[in-house]
Amino acid sequence: xxxxxxxxxxxxxxxxxxxxxxxxxxxxxxxxxxxxxxxxxxxxxxxxxxxxxxxxxxxxxxxxxxxxxxxxxxxxxxxxxxxxxxxxxxxxxxxxxxxxxxxxxxxxxxxxxxxxxxxxxxxxxxxxxxxxxxxxxxxxxxxxxxxxxxxxxxxxxxxxxxxxxxxxxxxxxxxxxxxxxxxxxxxxxxxxxxxxxxxxxxxxxxxxxxxxxxxxxxxxxxxxxxxxxxxxxxxxxxxxxxxxxxxxxxxxxxxxxxxxxxxxxxxxxxxxxxxxxxxxxxxxxxxxxxxxxxxxxxxxxxxxxxxxxxxxxxxxxxxxxxxxxxxxxxxxxxxxxxxxxxxxxxxxxxxxxxxxxxxxxxxxxxxxxxxxxxxxxxxxxxxxxxxxxxxxxx
Amino acid sequence: xxxxxxxxxxxxxxxxxxxxxxxxxxxxxxxxxxxxxxxxxxxxxxxxxxxxxxxxxxxxxxxxxxxxxxxxxxxxxxxxxxxxxxxxxxxxxxxxxxxxxxxxxxxxxxxxxxxxxxxxxxxxxxxxxxxxxxxxxxxxxxxxxxxxxxxxxxxxxxxxxxxxxxxxxxxxxxxxxxxxxxxxxxxxxxxxxxxxxxxxxxxxxxxxxxxxxxxxxxxxxxxxxxxxxxxxxxxxxxxxxxxxxxxxxxxxxxxxxxxxxxxxxxxxxxxxxxxxxxxxxxxxxxxxxxxxxxxxxxxxxxxxxxxxxxxxxxxxxxxxxxxxxxxxxxxxxxxxxxxxxxxxxxxxxxxxxxxxxxxxxxxxxxxxxxxxxxxxxxxxxxxxxxxxxxxxxxxxxxxxxxxxxxxxxxxxxxxxxxxxxxxxxxxxxxxxxxxxxxxxxxxxxxxxxxxxxxxxxxxxxxxxxxxxxxxxxxxxxxx
Numbered sequence: 001x002x003x004x005x006x007x008x009x010x011x012x013x014x015x016x017x018x019x020x021x022x023x024x025x026x027x028x029x030x031x032x033x034x035x036x037x038x039x040x041x042x043x044x045x046x047x048x049x050x051x052x053x054x055x056x057x058x059x060x061x062x063x064x065x066x067x068x069x070x071x072x073x074x075x076x077x078x079x080x081x082x083x084x085x086x087x088x089x090x091x092x093x094x095x096x097x098x099x100x101x102x103x104x105x106x107x108x109x110x111x112x113x114x115x116x117x118x119x120x121x122x123x124x125x126x127x128x129x130x131x132x133x134x135x136x137x138x139x140x141x142x143x144x145x146x147x148x149x150x151x152x153x154x155x156x157x158x159x160x161x162x163x164x165x166x167x168x169x170x171x172x173x174x175x176x177x178x179x180x181x182x183x184x185x186x187x188x189x190x191x192x193x194x195x196x197x198x199x200x201x202x203x204x205x206x207x208x209x210x211x212x213x214x215x216x217x218x219x220x221x222x223x224x225x226x227x228x229x230x231x232x233x234x235x236x237x238x239x240x241x242x243x244x245x246x247x248x249x250x251x252x253x254x255x256x257x258x259x260x261x262x263x264x265x266x267x268x269x270x271x272x273x274x275x276x277x278x279x280x281x282x283x284x285x286x287x288x289x290x291x292x293x294x295x296x297x298x299x300x301x302x303x304x305x306x307x308x309x310x311x312x313x314x315x316x317x318x319x320x321x322x323x324x325x326x327x328x329x330x331x332x333x334x335x336x337x338x339x340x341x342x343x344x345x346x347x348x349x350x351x352x353x354x355x356x357x358x359x360x361x362x363x364x365x366x367x368x369x370x371x372x373x374x375x376x377x378x379x380x381x382x383x384x385x386x387x388x389x390x391x392x393x394x
Numbered sequence: 395x396x397x398x399x400x401x402x403x404x405x406x407x408x409x410x411x412x413x414x415x416x417x418x419x420x421x422x423x424x425x426x427x428x429x430x431x432x433x434x435x436x437x438x439x440x441x442x443x444x445x446x447x448x449x450x451x452x453x454x455x456x457x458x459x460x461x462x463x464x465x466x467x468x469x470x471x472x473x474x475x476x477x478x479x480x481x482x483x484x485x486x487x488x489x490x491x492x493x494x495x496x497x498x499x500x501x502x503x504x505x506x507x508x509x510x511x512x513x514x515x516x517x518x519x520x521x522x523x524x525x526x527x528x529x530x531x532x533x534x535x536x537x538x539x540x541x542x543x544x545x546x547x548x549x550x551x552x553x554x555x556x557x558x559x560x561x562x563x564x565x566x567x568x569x570x571x572x573x574x575x576x577x578x579x580x581x582x583x584x585x586x587x588x589x590x591x592x593x594x595x596x597x598x599x600x601x602x603x604x605x606x607x608x609x610x611x612x613x614x615x616x617x618x619x620x621x622x623x624x625x626x627x628x629x630x631x632x633x634x635x636x637x638x639x640x641x642x643x644x645x646x647x648x649x650x651x652x653x654x655x656x657x658x659x660x661x662x663x664x665x666x667x668x669x670x671x672x673x674x675x676x677x678x679x680x681x682x683x684x685x686x687x688x689x690x691x692x693x694x695x696x697x698x699x700x701x702x703x704x705x706x707x708x709x710x711x712x713x714x715x716x717x718x719x720x721x722x723x724x725x726x727x728x729x730x731x732x733x734x735x736x737x738x739x740x741x742x743x744x745x746x747x748x749x750x751x752x753x754x755x756x757x758x759x760x761x762x763x764x765x766x767x768x769x770x771x772x773x774x775x776x777x778x779x780x781x782x783x784x785x786x787x788x789x790x791x792x793x794x795x796x797x798x799x800x801x802x803x804x805x806x807x808x809x810x811x812x813x814x815x816x817x818x819x820x821x822x823x824x825x826x827x828x829x830x831x832x833x834x835x836x837x838x839x840x841x842x843x844x845x846x847x848x849x850x851x852x853x854x855x856x857x858x859x860x861x862x863x864x865x866x867x868x869x870x871x872x873x
Contacts, residue, residue, distance in 0.1 A: 032439075163444065290474075
């Protein structure tokens with residue numbers, strides 16, 4: 001088991017009375033639990049201990065949850081290389097896992113572990129105490145084999161927080177009833193392109209099942225779908241570069257020894273302790289900040305446009321359904337491009353800030369993701385539960 | 395060729411909020427190093443900035459006090475650079491959408507004519523930490539004090555409307571007065587709550603070219619700003635005349651050498667919109683509410699003083715420059731003191747005494763009510779001016795009322811005609827030459843004799859009565 005966990009709670013634990021009493025939940029070390037190591041998977045933060053509970057941890061503890069350990073993670077949660085997210089669930093060690101979703105990490109991990117992986121919409125969950133990398137697009141994901149538990153956890157951790165002023169003054173909308181004849185689902189044509197024959201066959205058969213059950217399926221066109229990846233890549237890298245600016249070895253974190261002045265200290269500490277993938281991402285971000293700022297501005301403008309276009313798509317239907325390719329277990333380190341390619345089907349929900357749920361994929365050739373409009377997180381989870389009860393996705 | 399300077403100022407003003415801009419740490423940079431810090435201002439992993447309402451209100455009042463227009467929408471950006479005084483690799487500042495645009499300050503130019511100097515915009519930003527480099531000893535070390543990191547600042551960026559160091563100095567004095575009025579900052583260049591950078595270029599007079607500018611920093615008084623600008627104008631004019639190219643860079647003012655010295659190439663880093671601080675949207679109602687909170691500003695107050703109390707423009711400007719002085723003055727008037735007496739005693743006695751004792755008007759023992767009691771005794775001839783000055787020195791150290799000080803120390807003025815008459819006779823007996831002058835009708839002797847009688851009375855005699863009585867004697871001798 002130890003190869004899954006980076007930390008396991010050793011101190012005794014008296015669960016508070018609450019809705020989540022006796023439910024075991026793991027986090028990753030980029031989610032602050034007071035007194036626990038919080039290195040965010042990076043050598044740059046080796047030996048850093050969280051001072052306070054993240055707001056979500058505080059709320060979960062108050063609801064009686066047993067925060068029982070932290071699983072190994074990729075550096076700063078970027079990509080899934082090195083991450084053991086989902087493994088504790090697969091081994092039925094815990095009831096739920098919390099995993100930051102920067103571009104689909106929580107969802108892909110869940111698919112691999114044959115459980116549900118949910119990314120809440122933007123601005124629903126406090127980011128206080130989350131050691132993030134891409135503030136405008138990431139959200140704390142929830143993994144579980146039971147959608148209803150994801151819903152319970154979401155209701156407990158969501159909502160305004162005096163420590164995170166970025167949460168808009170909005171509440172989740174109540175779940176709507178799922179009625180097969182009435183509920184409309186949309187399929188984005190461009191999201192289906194590029195599937196292998198087998199993947200396509202599987203996805204089409206799943207759509208066939210819900211058609212038979214009387215659901216309305218609408219084919220949608222989103223010609224700029226591929227731009228989501230470039231936009232996420234540019235804006236994500238710039239935000240990551242800013243976010244990682246604080247890891248300068250001045251106040252905490254590891255410092256390279258024997259440097260003569262602080263310029264050397266910065267260069268050598270950051271050079272020695274950041275991993276290769278993160279370093280190339282930060283380099284890319286700094287490049288857009290210092291050398292190609294106008295391209296970054298263009299990416300921001302395009303994002304605005306994409307968000308509007310995706311809103312139009314969600315307005316035409318109740319939910320979107322897209323296929324998600326199973327991530328391959330690469331043996332060599334991935335390049336930035338390869339990393340991004342893994343998330344080609346999930347990152348549009350991060351760009352647009354929409355809630356998205358990946359269904360358990362088991363031995364299937366292809367995963368399936370459903371996605372709803374902003375603030376419709378609870379309805380989306382209802383749909384997931386409904387489809388699961390119908391034996392869909394198998 | 396006659397040259398002309400084109401000058402613009404960038405002025406950082408530290409707001410006097412109780413807490414820092416993005417956390418609840420006390421805004422007291424002078425405390426024990428690193429005592430006023432928290433995970434937010436040290437930018438620990440997982441920290442999120444919490445923009446405070448107090449900073450917004452103080453900044454907004456400052457903008458309104460400088461006639462600037464608050465923007466309905468403003469936002470913070472990340473000014474990216476890496477330096478140990480910056481705990482997160484960027485400074486939160488408003489580069490793209492500032493809190494206010496426009497604005498102006500009116501000064502009297504060198505000929506006394508009104509001149510409006512325009513402000514381009516005012517934005518909010520956080521201060522950075524303080525670095526201390528210890529170069530002595532075997533290993534030089536750099537120490538960082540984060541008490542100042544995250545302290546609330548505004549930066550006032552002017553238009554290049556200034557043509558001389560006089561303009562800049564007058565602008566800064568007026569700015570300081572106006573900001574003190576709205577209560578947003580003490581604006582002390584000495585204590586670093588106001589820091590001024592000047593951008594200076596020169597051109598042949600009469601042209602409208604904008605030549606390469608040089609930025610000058612490190613002036614810690616208004617006078618230094620004036621000196622640095624004057625020096626830079628001379629230096630650049632000489633470069634221009636001799637055909638030497640002027641390069642965009644930053645120079646430091648060296649007050650001892652009285653010269654500007656090159657420091658570094660001017661910094662220009664990227665400014666990326668910050669995703670963690672919410673966009674600031676100001677409603678029309680909120681702006682109206684802030685406008686209601688604006689006090690009467692110095693220029694308006696000076697105009698009122700001038701008409702209401704019959705002062706010259708200079709006197710009125712002097713008395714209204716500092717809000718606490720103006721308030722003190724009007725409190726004296728409220729206590730029944732005549733405006734001219736109040737102004738005269740405040741400006742020629744109390745203020746110089748405070749300066750000498752290095753005390754503040756607001757915190758000294760000479761409260762307006764005690765000072766007013768003293769001035770009333772003077773007005774009612776209970777004491778004379780000499781005694782009043784003496785009593786004032788006692789007011790600084792004792793809590794006793796002025797009349798008790800007068801009684802206890804025998805400062806009471808002698809106004810009894812009989813006592814004064816015998817004093818005069820005694821002095822005349824001692825001064826035969828002056829008596830002779832008096833008898834010969836020479837009025838100039840009166841002044842000399844008043845002084846002698848005052849001396850003989852130990853300063854307590856009523857000089858007005860002595861003068862009248864001596865004049866009576868002169869008349870009687872010469873009838």
